[in-house]
Amino acid sequence: MTRKLWGARFREETDALVHQFNxxxxxxxxxxxxxxxxxxxxxxxxxxxxxxxxxxxxxILESLGEIKRGLDRSEFDLDGGYEDIHSFVEKALVEKxxxxxxxxxxxxxxxxxxxxxxxxxxxxxVNRLLDLIGKVQAALVEVADKNIDxxxxxxxxxxxxxxxxxxxxxxxxxxxxxxDRGRLQESLKRIDVLPLGxxxxxxxxxxxxxxxxxxxLGFHALSENSMDAVSDRDFVLDYLYNASVLMMHLSRMxxxxxxxxxxxxxxxxxxxxxxxxxxxxxxxxxPDVPELIRGxxxxxxxxxxxxxxxxxxLPLTYNKxxxxxxxxxxxxxxxxxxxxRVMTKLLRESSFNGEKLKAAAEQGFLVATDLADYLVRKGxxxxxxxxxxxxxxxxxxxxxxxxxxxxxxxxxxxxxxxEEDVYPWLDPLASLDRRNLFGxxxxxxxxxxxxxxxxxxxx
Numbered sequence: 001m002t003r004k005l006w007g008a009r010f011r012e013e014t015d016a017l018v019h020q021f022n023x024x025x026x027x028x029x030x031x032x033x034x035x036x037x038x039x040x041x042x043x044x045x046x047x048x049x050x051x052x053x054x055x056x057x058x059x060i061l062e063s064l065g066e067i068k069r070g071l072d073r074s075e076f077d078l079d080g081g082y083e084d085i086h087s088f089v090e091k092a093l094v095e096k097x098x099x100x101x102x103x104x105x106x107x108x109x110x111x112x113x114x115x116x117x118x119x120x121x122x123x124x125x126v127n128r129l130l131d132l133i134g135k136v137q138a139a140l141v142e143v144a145d146k147n148i149d150x151x152x153x154x155x156x157x158x159x160x161x162x163x164x165x166x167x168x169x170x171x172x173x174x175x176x177x178x179x180d181r182g183r184l185q186e187s188l189k190r191i192d193v194l195p196l197g198x199x200x201x202x203x204x205x206x207x208x209x210x211x212x213x214x215x216x217l218g219f220h221a222l223s224e225n226s227m228d229a230v231s232d233r234d235f236v237l238d239y240l241y242n243a244s245v246l247m248m249h250l251s252r253m254x255x256x257x258x259x260x261x262x263x264x265x266x267x268x269x270x271x272x273x274x275x276x277x278x279x280x281x282x283x284x285x286x287p288d289v290p291e292l293i294r295g296x297x298x299x300x301x302x303x304x305x306x307x308x309x310x311x312x313x314l315p316l317t318y319n320k321x322x323x324x325x326x327x328x329x330x331x332x333x334x335x336x337x338x339x340x341r342v343m344t345k346l347l348r349e350s351s352f353n354g355e356k357l358k359a360a361a362e363q364g365f366l367v368a369t370d371l372a373d374y375l376v377r378k379g380x381x382x383x384x385x386x387x388x389x390x391x392x393x394x395x396x397x398x399x400x401x402x403x404x405x406x407x408x409x410x411x412x413x414x415x416x417x418x419e420e421d422v423y424p425w426l427d428p429l430a431s432l433d434r435r436n437l438f439g440x441x442x443x444x445x446x447x448x449x450x451x452x453x454x455x456x457x458x459x
Contacts, residue, residue, distance in 0.1 A: 024084045024323050032085050034120035036068045041216035045209050056100045063096040086110050107206040111230040111318045115195040123191045125333045126184050132340035137177050139347040144170040152357040160364035163428035168441040176249040187238040194219040198226035201317040231317040236325050240304040243336045251297040254290035261287050266356045271349035293339045303328035361428045365393050374425040378417040388414050
């Protein structure tokens with residue numbers, strides 16, 4: 001087992017089981033890029049402040065670059081008893097250049113070092129997520145534009161409610177993802193805070209130039225309280241919360257794709273390349289991809305709750321419990337990113353059945369609200385109009401008819417205000433044309449929305 005960075009105070013070697021339980025190298029190894037990037041910035045600052053010499057700094061920087069390239073090529077055995085990625089990098093550095101390498105940790109603790117690594121990692125993850133969400137939005141816009149004329153039922157309580165354009169329905173998910181992007185962009189301000197210089201918890205006795213390190217690493221703010229800086233994981237919770245809301249939106253979209261692709265609905269056909277079969281039923285074509293996205297939402301929610309529970313009882317400042325932030329974050333990052341990549345392709349590999357959609361929009365009394373609005377325009381108070389139309393629906397149900405199939409005399413038996421001009425109000429396509437207000441499902445409104453979101457994506 002390798003010598004610990006902190007072993008001098010101890011009389012006994014760490015128990016092998018405790019070492020296994022305590023070590024994080026198995027998962028925090030993926031922070032090596034951020035760890036070395038932060039170490040290089042710290043080293044350049046130490047040289048500028050004359051805490052190490054320029055020659056020593058050059059040796060350290062060259063060796064850190066070599067170590068990174070070796071890690072890029074998987075040349076190192078990271079399972080050789082190291083506690084974490086930070087101790088590995090330091091040990092590898094000392095093996096290369098001896099005592100000079102030991103000077104790198106001057107003015108720094110693993111506490112502020114790991115806080116920095118996590119902020120660098122999370123910032124990169126947020127920027128990747130913003131890009132991936134944009135790709136899903138672009139796919140939604142592409143599919144909506146391609147199917148701009150398709151009419152379908154809009155639902156409440158999963159019951160047919162009013163006719164809408166399919167494009168309008170798809171653009172609802174665009175808006176959800178737009179809010180997701182907004183939350184992520186907002187979170188960057190809270191990630192963008194340099195903790196390095198806080199040391200273990202009380203700050204450093206060395207004259208560190210924190211502003212220089214912040215500029216080197218692209219941070220625009222410095223942590224203002226060293227105790228908070230080493231124990232803050234709000235930025236990780238921000239990511240987990242934002243990822244959870246995003247996965248909830250993807251899950252809702254997936255749920256509709258699963259339902260719409262069933263034989264009962266028949267609205268959607270998912271490409272064979274994005275479906276699977278049954279091991280026993282030869283006829284089956286299963287929507288496993290959206291089902292998996294829907295299922296993985298719960299996994300991400302669990303990581304958010306896990307870290308919240310970890311953080312809730314921690315006294316200031318650093319506690320080993322904080323090691324539990326990494327697996328939750330790493331798995332969430334991996335899960336959300338692959339779900340977004342898959343969803344982008346899935347949307348483009350699916351097609352809609354326009355005839356089925358239109359037939360569904362023409363059944364189920366979807367124009368009942370329009371009929372009530374018609375009566376209001378004829379002078380009937382809305383509540384009275386609502387009750388009248390409800391009675392007409394019941395009358396039509398008993399006779400196996402839709403509202404537009406009732407005769408004028410049958411409709412006039414409920415109210416004399418109904419005249420021949422009622423029939424255009426019972427046409428689902430005409431219903432859409434009456435809803436061209438901003439944000440509505442009317443064809444002109446939806447076309448305007450499409451043009452607007454296309455410009456947003458280009459911007």
